[in-house]
Amino acid sequence: MATQPTSAKRATGILVSLLIVAIVLALFFAYRRTVHLHLLRGPQLHVSLRQLPYYAFCSLSRMTAAYVLALIFSLVYGLLAARGRAWERVMLPAIDIAQSVPVVGFFPAAIYFFVALAHGSRFGVEMAAVFLIFTSQAWNMALGVFESVRTLPTDSLEALDAFGATGWLRLRRLLLPACVPKLVYNSILSWVAGWYYLIACEIIAVGPAHYELPGLGSYLMKAADKGRTGELIAGLLTLLAIIVLMDGIVWQPLSEWAEKFRYEFAASSEPLRTFGALNVLGSVGPAVLQIFRAMGRPIIRGFRRVLAATPPFDPAKYPALQSGSRWLRIGLAAAAIFVVAMGVINGTVALLRTLMEPWPAAVHQIPLATGASLLRLIAAYALSLAWTIPCAIAASESPRFARRLAPFAEIFGSMPATALFPLIVIFVIRVTGGMNFASILLILTGMQWYVLFNLLAGVSQIPADLKEAARSFGLSRVATWRQLTLPAILPSLITGSITAWGGGWNALILSEYFVYRGTTYRVFGLGAMLDDATYQTGNGLMILLTLLSMVLVVITLNRLVWRRLYDITTDRYRIDY
Amino acid sequence: MALLELKHISQSFPHAKGTLPVIEDLSFTVEKGEFIAIVGPSGCGKSTMLRIINGLMAPTSGQVLYKGRQVDGINLECALVFQSFALMPWLSVKANVELGLEARGLAPAEREKRASVYIDKVGLDGFEEAYPRELSGGMKQRVGLARALAVEPQLLLMDEPFSALDALTAITLREELLDIWQSADMPVHNIIMVTHIIEEAVELADRILVLSSGPGRLVADLKVELPRPRDRRKEGFNALTDKVFSLIEERA
Numbered sequence: 128m129a130t131q132p133t134s135a136k137r138a139t140g141i142l143v144s145l146l147i148v149a150i151v152l153a154l155f156f157a158y159r160r161t162v163h164l165h166l167l168r169g170p171q172l173h174v175s176l177r178q179l180p181y182y183a184f185c186s187l188s189r190m191t192a193a194y195v196l197a198l199i200f201s202l203v204y205g206l207l208a209a210r211g212r213a214w215e216r217v218m219l220p221a222i223d224i225a226q227s228v229p230v231v232g233f234f235p236a237a238i239y240f241f242v243a244l245a246h247g248s249r250f251g252v253e254m255a256a257v258f259l260i261f262t263s264q265a266w267n268m269a270l271g272v273f274e275s276v277r278t279l280p281t282d283s284l285e286a287l288d289a290f291g292a293t294g295w296l297r298l299r300r301l302l303l304p305a306c307v308p309k310l311v312y313n314s315i316l317s318w319v320a321g322w323y324y325l326i327a328c329e330i331i332a333v334g335p336a337h338y339e340l341p342g343l344g345s346y347l348m349k350a351a352d353k354g355r356t357g358e359l360i361a362g363l364l365t366l367l368a369i370i371v372l373m374d375g376i377v378w379q380p381l382s383e384w385a386e387k388f389r390y391e392f393a394a395s396s397e398p399l400r401t402f403g404a405l406n407v408l409g410s411v412g413p414a415v416l417q418i419f420r421a422m423g424r425p426i427i428r429g430f431r432r433v434l435a436a437t438p439p440f441d442p443a444k445y446p447a448l449q450s451g452s453r454w455l456r457i458g459l460a461a462a463a464i465f466v467v468a469m470g471v472i473n474g475t476v477a478l479l480r481t482l483m484e485p486w487p488a489a490v491h492q493i494p495l496a497t498g499a500s501l502l503r504l505i506a507a508y509a510l511s512l513a514w515t516i517p518c519a520i521a522a523s524e525s526p527r528f529a530r531r532l533a534p535f536a537e538i539f540g541s542m543p544a545t546a547l548f549p550l551i552v553i554f555v556i557r558v559t560g561g562m563n564f565a566s567i568l569l570i571l572t573g574m575q576w577y578v579l580f581n582l583l584a585g586v587s588q589i590p591a592d593l594k595e596a597a598r599s600f601g602l603s604r605v606a607t608w609r610q611l612t613l614p615a616i617l618p619s620l621i622t623g624s625i626t627a628w629g630g631g632w633n634a635l636i637l638s639e640y641f642v643y644r645g646t647t648y649r650v651f652g653l654g655a656m657l658d659d660a661t662y663q664t665g666n667g668l669m670i671l672l673t674l675l676s677m678v679l680v681v682i683t684l685n686r687l688v689w690r691r692l693y694d695i696t697t698d699r700y701r702i703d704y
Numbered sequence: 705m706a707l708l709e710l711k712h713i714s715q716s717f718p719h720a721k722g723t724l725p726v727i728e729d730l731s732f733t734v735e736k737g738e739f740i741a742i743v744g745p746s747g748c749g750k751s752t753m754l755r756i757i758n759g760l761m762a763p764t765s766g767q768v769l770y771k772g773r774q775v776d777g778i779n780l781e782c783a784l785v786f787q788s789f790a791l792m793p794w795l796s797v798k799a800n801v802e803l804g805l806e807a808r809g810l811a812p813a814e815r816e817k818r819a820s821v822y823i824d825k826v827g828l829d830g831f832e833e834a835y836p837r838e839l840s841g842g843m844k845q846r847v848g849l850a851r852a853l854a855v856e857p858q859l860l861l862m863d864e865p866f867s868a869l870d871a872l873t874a875i876t877l878r879e880e881l882l883d884i885w886q887s888a889d890m891p892v893h894n895i896i897m898v899t900h901i902i903e904e905a906v907e908l909a910d911r912i913l914v915l916s917s918g919p920g921r922l923v924a925d926l927k928v929e930l931p932r933p934r935d936r937r938k939e940g941f942n943a944l945t946d947k948v949f950s951l952i953e954e955r956a
Contacts, residue, residue, distance in 0.1 A: 596790040599758055600804035600855065601780045610803065614794040699835075700794045 174350045174358050186342040193260035200265045205272025226266045229632035234259050256328040263324040264317035271309035304388050311385035315378050322543035351549030481667050497676050500652040504631045507570035511578045519582035523612050544572035552641050562648040566638045573634025577627040585619025617700045625689045705772050708734040713766035725919035739895045741905035744915030750898040754861050758782050783852035787864040789844040791836040797847050798832040804855040822850040842873035862897040902948045907934050914951045924951050
């Protein structure tokens with residue numbers, strides 16, 4: 128059973144979170160101030176089918192780079208956070224904050240930061256994109272690692288202790304294998320999320336930021352902008368093909384492989400079955416895995432040989448080193464603290480200087496804009512619920528419907544919604560002539576799948592005997608919904624809603640401001656305001672205040688609404704006996 | 705007229721290779737006032753049969769007659785007690801017990817009255833507002849029993865009701881079940897209980913139906929003539945237990 132966090136713990140959590148936000152903001156401004164942003168123009172994008180494979184390759188490379196970084200990060204971070212309560216207390220709130228921040232909003236900031244680092248070269252934008260995708264992938268993976276290690280049964284840890292297995296052996300034989308199931312599961316989720324943000328980055332880069340980042344997203348955007356529907360659809364199909372192929376060749380075999388590492392006897396979470404309909408690929412996958420394994424074997428063997436040749440490191444033999452390493456540690460810590468402190472001081476000064484600037488008139492509109500955006504999100508959320516809950520109920524009543532729905536949901540859900548943005552915008556603008564409805568629709572595409580997936584998972588976990596009991600006692604359909612189906616899926620609904628709102632805030636930034644055929648379509652809202660401030664006026668204060676307002680609303684909603692609902696539902700509507 | 709009549713019931717499920725027969729040509733009759741135990745090895749389709757009697761499942765072939773009429777859909781004069789208790793974790797004890805009453809269209813006041821009567825009967829007085837997760841296994845099954853009794857069924861169906869409980873709790877609950885069945889003011893006079901615990905069957909039932917496994921067939925239909933209260937130390941108890949054992953082993 129989960130322990131209830133005490134209010135003191137919660138307070139430190141919030142304090143740490145605020146501190147982290149402050150540090151990040153301060154660092155951002157410290158750098159932003161020193162940079163005179165001057166982007167060199169990248170290569171011109173061509174909307175032609177011949178260029179499509181190249182763009183696909185660019186996008187895929189960006190994804191891979193970000194994923195590898197996220198993988199390394201999550202292992203290091205997760206293992207460290209699981210080392211002790213003290214680590215956990217700082218590192219978990221940090222992830223909590225990072226997860227709830229609308230990443231897309233920080234893309235402009237990231238561009239500034241990385242372009243400055245790269246001295247204005249194109250590589251800076253690449254780094255910014257990779258960084259952004261990384262931030263969309265890393266957190267849940269790190270949490271997965273942390274949870275896997277944290278929930279390891281003590282007896283297996285004790286068994287290794289009893290055998291004197293420490294260090295590398297312990298890592299290789301226990302900790303890493305223990306992480307595999309959750310890491311693979313989260314990798315698949317992260318990969319899907321990564322596509323979403325990759326396309327978002329590329330769209331932003333080519334759209335409002337007027338910088339061409341060669342890739343599928345920018346291609347789709349350009350094709351839409353030029354009204355080339357055929358090329359647009361070809362681009363979408365290419366994207367779909369890549370997603371399906373990657374799934375069949377990499378993720379499906381990986382998740383099958385990961386099943387072997389599952390520790391618990393009763394599977395707590397369903398094995399993530401991906402595209403069941405495309406089993407042909409499933410047979411290709413293991414073969415590819417074999418090839419990878421064959422290639423990896425000599426490397427591992429060599430590594431092992433080197434390890435075997437070096438005597439195990441025993442610090443007790445080197446007293447000098449021991450005291451030395453202590454000084455080294457202190458020195459490193461001091462250096463790290465110094466760097467962070469300098470950053471914070473610099474940043475605070477820059478921050479204050481920014482705040483001293485004359486405030487633009489638009490500042491007064493921020494609360495109203497926040498409200499408008501919030502209303503849009505609520506509307507999109509209501510729409511998501513309006514179709515996903517009936518769907519989930521239908522799936523609970525008819526397994527056949529659930530089976531038929533699953534492949535569609537999987538394919539549509541893993542298609543990054545951002546890729547459809549150009550298509551949706553063009554269509555809706557043509558029909559309604561304005562952006563208002565399109566904006567809600569775009570947010571909807573960023574929200575609905577999270578709700579649907581979680582609800583379907585919840586439905587599939589309703590115990591058969593409860594369903595039988597409801598039928599056996601003659602409950603009517605409506606009574607069954609009320610007494611069984613709805614309460615049973617409530618925890619999934621809350622989890623899904625939390626992720627959906629996260630997705631919604633991210634979509635917001637892309638949804639309120641769109642450049643199409645040279646015309647800027649915009650609605651009144653926080654996202655549009657942020658876009659305006661970054662790409663049109665370049666007003667640092669406005670960027671800061673809109674971002675701050677957004678982060679504040681997100682965190683407040685999370686703490687006051689979602690966290691509470693989550694606690695209540697997991698407490699009362701949990702199915703366990 | 706017999707209370708319940710099963711005629712040539714067969715049931716098979718779709719399987720990777722064609723269909724998997726679970727029950728084959730099963731026929732028997734239940735007279736009014738009988739306590740029947742169905743025993744058999746795992747996989748003999750005894751739980752499936754209970755579900756067919758309740759109407760949760762339609763048999764692949766054959767007929768179920770209840771009071772001479774063919775059962776079509778859920779038979780609301782039955783109530784089922786589950787091995788896993790199958791209580792809604794989000795409903796209080798009282799709301800769980802009222803579940804079947806609501807389905808039968810009782811007014812809220814009437815529901816409440818009847819629920820509290822049966823909660824008392826199973827000895828859970830004072831736990832009306834508790835949630836299932838706060839109860840021990842034995843108490844959960846008492847709720848399951850109260851829920852089934854509350855609809856005042858003609859026929860009580862019990863699917864391994866005491867298998868998930870520890871031995872001592874099971875003994876107490878068995879005695880209480882007998883008390884309930886024998887007391888005149890209780891509407892339930894017919895019980896069909898599925899079990900794999902042979903002593904349980906011998907202790908409780910008037911008749912024991914022995915099924916073979918894969919697919920389930922009726923092997924024996926034994927009348928239990930031992931006087932009540934029965935005890936394993938009394939004469940005849942062990943002899944009958946051994947007989948049922950050997951019947952199952954022969955066919956396994």
